Amino acid sequence: MQPVDLPLPVVRRPRPPADVGSLERDLRARVDGEVRFDAGTRAAYSTDGSNYRQVPIGVVVPRTVEAAVEAVAVCREHGAPLLSRGGGTSLAGECCNTAVVVDWSKYGNRLLSVDPENRRCVVEPGIVLDDLNRQLAGYGLMYGPKPATHPNCTLGGMIGNNSCGSTAQAYGKVVDNLHRLEVLTYDGVRMWVGRTGDAELERLTAAEGRQAELYRGLVALRDRYAGLVRERYPDIPRRVSGYNLDSLLPEHGFDVAGLLTGSESTLVTVLRAELELVPVPEHTSLVVLGYEDICRAADHVPAVLEHEPAALEGVDHQLVHFQQVKHLNPDALKELPGGRAYLMVQLVGDTREEVEDKARALIDAKPDDVDHTWYEDEQHVHELWLVRESGLGATAHVPGEPDTWEGWEDSAVPVDRLGDYLRDLKRLYEEFGYGHPSVYGHFGHGCVHTRIPFDLESEEGIARMRAFVEKAADLVVSYGGSLSGEHGDGQSRGELLVKMFGPELIEGFERLKGLFDPGNRMNPGKIVLPHRLDEDLRLGADHLPWEPETVFSFPHDGGRFSRAAARCVGVGKCRSSEGGVMCPSYRATREEEHSTRGRARLLFEMVNNDSDSPVTDGWRSDEVNDALDLCLACKGCKTDCPVNVDMATYKAEFLHHHYKGRLRPLAHYSMGWLPALARGAALAPRTVNALTSVPWVARVVKALGGVAPERDVPLFAEQRFTDWWRERGGTRGAGHRGEVVVWPDTFTDHFHPAVGRAAVEVLEAAGFRVKVPEAAVCCGLTWISTGQLNVAGRVLGHTIDVLREDLRRGTPVVGLEPSCTAVFRADAAELLPKDPDVERLREQTRTLAELLVERAGDWQPPRVDARAVVQRHCHQYAVMGFDADRKILERAGVDADVLDAGCCGLAGNFGFEKGHYDVSMACAEAGLLPAVRDADDATLVLADGFSCRTQVDQAGTGRSPLHLAEVLAAGLTGREAVPDRPGAPGARALLPPGVAGAAAGALAVWCSRRARRLRR
Template identity: 75%
Template sequence: MSAVDLPRPVLRRPQAAVDPRALERDLRDRVDGEVRFDAGSRALYATDASNYRQVPIGVVVPRTVGAAVEAVAVCRKHGAPLLSRGGGTSLAGQCCNTAVVIDWSKYCHRLLSVDGERRLCVVEPGIVLDDLNRRLAGYGLQYGPRPATHPNCTLGGMIGNNSCGATAQAYGKVVDNVRRLEVLTYDGLRMWVGETDPAEAARLAAEPGRTGEIFRGLLALRDRYEHQIRERYPDIPRRVSGYNLDSLLPEHHFDVAGLLVGSESTLVTVLRAELELVPVPAHLSLVMLGFPDIATAADHVPAIVGHDPHVLEGIDHQLVSFEQAEHLNPEALKLLPDGRAFLMVQFAGETVQEAHDRARALVDAVPDATGSVIYDDTDHERQLWRIRESGLGATAHVPHHPDTWEGWEDSAVPPDRVGDYLRGLKELMHRFGYGEPSVYGHFGQGCVHTRIPFDLESAEGVAAMRSFAEHAADLVVAYGGSLSGEHGDGQSRAELLGKMFGPELVEAFGQLKALFDPGDRMNPGKIVAPYRLDQNLRLGAGYDPWRPETAFAYPRDSGRFDQAALRCVGVGKCRSLEGGVMCPSYRATREEKHSTRGRARLLFEMVRNGSPIDRGWRSREVRDALDLCLACKGCKTDCPVNVDMATYKAEFLHHHHAGRPRPRAHYSMGWLPVWAALAGRAPRAANALATLPGLNRVIKFAGGIAAERELPPFAAERFVDWWRRRGPQGEGRRGEVVLWPDTFTDSFHPAIGRAAVEVLEDAGFRVKVPDQAVCCGLTWISTGQLGIARRALARTLDVLRDDLRRGTPVVGLEPSCTAVFRSDAAELWPDDPDVQRLRDQTRTLAELLTERAPDWRPPPVDAAAVVQRHCHQYAIMGFDADRTLLAAAGVEADVLDSGCCGLAGNFGFERGHYQVSQDVAELGLFPALRTADPGTLVLADGFSCRTQIDQAGLGPAPVHLAEVLAAGLRGAEPRAVRPAPPRSSGRAALAGLALAAAALAAHRLRRR
């Protein structure tokens, strides 16, 4: 094929309008999958992790690869643009477009084959990297490139972006680790591509039809532009910008798969991938080297690269200080050596000694480091990696600093020029008034990450952002670098590619695009004929969000709900499938709208003018997305930017149901403290009423409670009634503590309260229990009845005020109620000094004993235990004190890292939530209970966790920490003391009916 046969480059031009209704109808008729053209779904996919936003035409979630092929055919029939999306974490805008979005991640995540001997596997595009590597672990193999988003990024997205990550130091980019791709062109050609020898390339070029046309064009592109490719493509490890035309060169064996890697869904749809695998390193050692500043640290990179490290990363003092300010990774930060900048250097070895010796040799070779330390254990290494992998989130929303944005996020230069490049980049940032943003990244390969405090809400700020990007592009090109070293071009950098490659190669990119996608239907406006970098901004000069009045104060977001809704940066950690707590409903459904990110996106769209979500607090789309939020608060800790979806949900429900009837469950479980207090007057009658045949079903229906659930029986005697009879005892040499009588301990499991009194008194405390009816307001908060919650909390403050002002600790036994005092109350009243005292003086039982009675020794229990942390323990209070206390008592604790129990307060009891509740428990808790050794204790401080375990009938009845310690004091085996399931009788049932009538009358009176 001669040069004149090359197609003319694609030029973005107006396209014929697509009829979305007809398109949706045909997709539904022909595609085996979920077809979504509703406002909520379109809003969900309107943006990625970038500065850009484009509302899609619709979304298709195919169940099979074949269904995706059919979806492309329907789009072709209608001339609809198409965007193939992985995890949606792209930082350059390539995962949002006015197109039909194909989301592979829910269903198409199969590992199709593994060839252990040849170190190959075949996968579908929706498989998550960490999930793939878990499945490969039995072969001793892994996929080498490992981006920081490895818990949630998909292989399809990695292929689209040519991802790298820290391990690219050892294994290279994705383009270096793909053997073959099965691809589909927009016009319907489906084929496997990979390295192609000259004879095979000639044979394919001679074929008639589209296959021959494409291969003839590729050969012509290679021949015409070979000289320019060799001259203008920077010879650096991290050139990700532009198309991989260099893959067509003879030394790369005319690798068409390599050419298509990194093409960002602009050329083809990837259907399957054959990946090259590498052995899992036997042992790793991590060296942390300290330096006086980040540029000096970078100056040492060339010498360190000579030691052949497995990984070589850079971290500056700003990232460390930002994480300190946000209380991120506190234990890991203590492991850093002296210095204001750090290099993380990891070595692999066949033995621990070999890896350690290589690390020691490096330390000896860098005598001018301000500090150094070697870690050979995986626990410390994992902690330190969290510092680095938290970089994007930790630098986005820093207290008392302006928000930062991508825009010059991942430039790359030769590794021996990083120090000088950083000095030039920092000077440029100062010149534009952006201060000193954090810089960190993959220094061993010259890739620098940063987020910059661009003003994206004014015309002047946007213009400055554009000017900065143009100057920064000139700077990186002057150093022989690449605009993108990891995250691709998308819209952030595509307009600047001419600066890096020159006009001839930009023309070649257009010709390649025209060869595969002559109609410009594949992700148009990205890489080739791109939108301007200051176009389609998520904010922009016209951004004027709705700023509603709220019940919560949002002190971390300047008191503004619209700022809170903007907090999510789209990194997608909430879509991880293992570890931590976030996000249980996503793990159970693998559905974007049931992730923390999905809900945050809809809330952002709710407050954004000109959005598909246009009904404010009355939005059904937001309500439906929040319906499966378990309010576990896992995101408050696990999310790198601390999105607090439980609080946002409570706020939304408060307004959504204002002035109109609420769901039935809000009256039954939301008002549980009232019903429990009434039931406490005649618990036998209340239990009989709840178990009366026939009436039980009516009660559940009337209360919006799942039919599959059993109603927990009330205790025969409440804890507060026992306390009134018993009173305080002991000398209290350590002073007085207030033991909080939460509704769940008081009315359902009072034996826990009695056990706590026994333990506290043995430890030398004098126990006090409020002598008035009090409540933290938890159930009203979780159902969004915030006015009542505030009144309940105000009454509690009145009762506790004197104790709080004396500095008396308040001990919480139920984690969810304790979390209200430690978190929610201060969100409602951030400036009230008594609320601050309540927050600061509230302690868990374990915290109080370890902090205020450090010389008290818990009694020996000497048992093994499976421990289910309550989500609020994990997210708000922490569990370190519990670990310490259990270890001191001789309890061999297996603390599950399996997330939420699934019941989560009222969530698992509500009608319509039962199956999701069980699915969440099956992700970790239930399997752990089934496989536990006989005789193992089950420890769960949360009422919800205990109830979920009890009703599943798996293993022994779960016990609270207080019960374990109290049993040790008595020399007895820990066991749960729970209300016995009641046997109904006619007299008790009549009493129960009278009680129900009284409860209804009280409820009506309160509503008035």
């Protein structure tokens, strides 16, 4: 083989193409996919999970691998920088760049083939790890590495970062679990690469063309740097920093796929991957050991490793404390043993006996002063792992604590030196005045995660951050460790790699880059020829965001909307496809800007005063409005998001300002003012129902109200709950448990009054004296959700006036509609923060189940003895929780299958609004509707939310869900639990057809005459 000249990259900092418009036109013309150069998309992709921000040139969402190949070709012709992106959760800045971003996650997410015999599969790079493993479960196989972001990280992103996770203890990093990669260079070479035998390598290097040139260059790199690689690469399992030149060594089989793994889109675009799979463990148990401090726990790691754990994770008391403060994983925290630091040891085996023997041996060998717990059931093991996997989110935006940031969050050292490293790291924290950040991580591999309270908004703070990171890099190198043990180098550590590898190997990295990407167009500025670690910051010393006045008080963000808009840290949990509530619109569309994270990015750009911000119109921004349009305001993110982004509140605030002083969408008038319209309809509910049952009248009504034509207009009850209450004579009995106010929300009062009647019956049977407000009252929910906050504030103020005496007497207020109850428990105090009676309302409002559990603990509900499918309302899930309901259902003998199916999709006004029907139904079909259809006739369907019940009613399932109050009331009398309301199957209350037609005709004549008068 002829001597090879190993080039260096030609350009250190490539500029964007001069003619971006031409680039966009060519991409649109030639790429089968979605090409987006609009401001909203560019804002949504401007950052990842890191401290960095670079606004992309544009985004391409290819429908096929061939489309992605064509996109690269177009970028090459225009000289445009390119970034191939996975889930966008990277913490070192490798997933944001001033480049054309290729996002695989929407379409390029297929499992292409499975070879069970050889335990391999072929995937496209956009497939999410959990989705892949669900598809592999039928074969008894799985992909081994499992990062904490497994519900939303993609395989392409894992390959780009050489990801690991807790299971790397048993299975290694991604580089250890790849057979082949199909890759594409920027200049158009497309090839499958993997381990290369001597004969194959000789054939490849002897050939002509660019591929042969690449292989000859790789051989030359191996020969030139092999000695330095063996000398300077840390011999630890978590060396993720730098390029994998060690994969080219003979002992690793000249593995080009291994070389390219962890290259963070700086060398090639990965098109497909052939993965090596492992069997799903037959049996698993988890032993948690409790220590006096985290350094002592780290000292004990080598002894625990003798028991061959499948995973060995460390958690300190600070992480547990932060989760307690943020109310994360409360059940799991109770299951931890005594101590202030913990080792979580997962053991696996082929039989239950084998796993039990391993656990007992570990427990018998532990020091006497180390406490422990031991769990084998799936539920407890899952709950406890959430304590560890919640680490990043739990340590960010902790109430009462300074904000923390990445920057030194995944260093790795030899396991036998981990305890001493942690002691030195803690001393370094103190030296720089950073207090006592939480440390946790993959202790079985010596990998430490942490977030540090850097000041990234002043020159002094940024200089101190830089000094700390430089000194921390020296520290980890002195221990023979790696700057990155999991999350890659990107921009956070690229500049520091010379400390770890020395200048000769850094030149080797640059020559590798020059071989594959001589023009430095692939994700430039990351790993090699890096931008400085203290530039391109999302905040920065010149970060002076717009501080708009707001109606909501945003107490969790210091009253500053700009801080709320910056709350998202990019974990990407909102992009998961199963579990919890967040984010239903993303699950339906798979669009980044329709995720909670994407919307947060746009809001950040909206208040960002940076000159290159793509969102420039403030509250009037159409880009932000478009992104928020498909937000269901379900509040799932308020709980599911690890940093508690509350997009429903942000949306209400934005809509208030966006439409201030101008016409609103029709739906804001029809559904925003629903309580007022409902009171008008209550004057003649049968007539209104009859008219809206006439097809052409319904079409007109829906068109005028901005209602989706596919929806049925809900039927009004013939007798309101409050009318029934007055006819009944109001309060009865002494009520030995005291007085309660049953809240007559609009939905209960006007649409499903049977729920209110049932609640009164149950509360009185439980020993309460029930009151119902006699004045017209409302929580203001519909005005809040449509952004009419001034009206909402006035409505809430009136409500407080009506309830004031009861509130000051400490009378509980029982909410029956979860969304209205959530207003009292959360929104009202942020909308009217200075009224002490609003705070009393928050403290005294309870759901029916909460009141029965807290104030009638000795009351035995009637036995229902039935099975039930239960849909939790999103607002109840997010604000009040569902534990009390579970307890009451259990007491009543209801075998409840509480669905973890996400939002019903109707979500108040959302599913009724024109243009939202398809997304609404896609949300419902993701879990709720299939579960209802699968339930047999003897199984009850429970849903406390009016929206949830209406969605099921209108979906053609033949089922009409019940409220908890209706089930309990039926048990009191022994009657069958069936819905008693308009809209339930067989319960549509209409006038006779002839009368309905005549009424519709009379309405048409009146409308015509009224129109003529107005024209005059």
